[in-house]
Amino acid sequence: MSKFSYKLVRGDIELSEAFKVRRQVFVREQGIPEDLVFDGHDREALHIVVKDGERVIGSARVQFFGDNQAKLERMAILKRYRREGVGRKMLLFLSAVLKDKQVQQVIIHAQLEVVPFYKSCGFHETGLPFEEAGIQHIKMRKRL
Numbered sequence: 001m002s003k004f005s006y007k008l009v010r011g012d013i014e015l016s017e018a019f020k021v022r023r024q025v026f027v028r029e030q031g032i033p034e035d036l037v038f039d040g041h042d043r044e045a046l047h048i049v050v051k052d053g054e055r056v057i058g059s060a061r062v063q064f065f066g067d068n069q070a071k072l073e074r075m076a077i078l079k080r081y082r083r084e085g086v087g088r089k090m091l092l093f094l095s096a097v098l099k100d101k102q103v104q105q106v107i108i109h110a111q112l113e114v115v116p117f118y119k120s121c122g123f124h125e126t127g128l129p130f131e132e133a134g135i136q137h138i139k140m141r142k143r144l
Contacts, residue, residue, distance in 0.1 A: 004057070004086055006093035009047035018049050018059035025076035032133045037074070048094055050077070050086055057081045058090055068104040075108075091121045099144050106144065109137045 009015050019038070026037045041063060050058030060075035072094065077086050098106060109132055110118050115125065123140040130137055 003052075004089065005051045006090055007049060007051070008097065009049055009059075014049055014056065015042075015047060017056035018047050018061075021049075021056055021059045021078060022074050022076050024078060026074070029079065030135065032135070036133045045073070046097075048090065048097075050081075050090055052081070058086055060090060060094065062094065062098070062106075064101070064103070068102055070098055070101075070103045070106050072106055072108045087117065088121060095142075095144055104144055106142045108140050110140050112136045112138060115140070 009018055019042075022037060023034070026032045027034050042061065045061040045063050048060045048062070049056045058075075058077040058081065061073050063071045063073060065071070075087070075090070077090075095106075106123075108118065108123065110123070112129060112135075115138060118140050119125075121142070123142045125138050126141050127139045130139075
């Protein structure tokens with residue numbers, strides 16, 4: 001079994017590798033237009049990667065809001081690494097990082113098919129489903 005590492009992105013090379021994962025999952029697998037996946041907000045965001053050795057196999061970004069709130073976005077894991085606990089551990093790592101930054105609440109726009117996963121990680125649905133990038137989502141929150 002592989003040993004995965006979870007870390008904040010440091011530098012353009014890791015960021016480029018994170019973008020490759022995002023492109024594979026959202027653009028190629030899900031058919032989301034690239035201009036929606038890469039929306040111009042990456043420079044002001046915090047990025048996280050999961051590595052299997054030196055290979056980036058998962059990524060996510062976080063945007064911060066002034067009221068001790070952060071939004072988790074673009075969480076993606078390459079298909080062959082899903083259902084191995086990578087996403088759960090990524091969220092645990094992220095929670096520790098955000099607590100250190102005084103964040104009290106994390107929100108996410110979760111695709112409906114992965115709502116059970118986020119619920120199992122402590123997120124709760126808020127509001128009604130809505131369409132984003134042609135896919136049904138629902139807003140979810142988690143207090144840290």
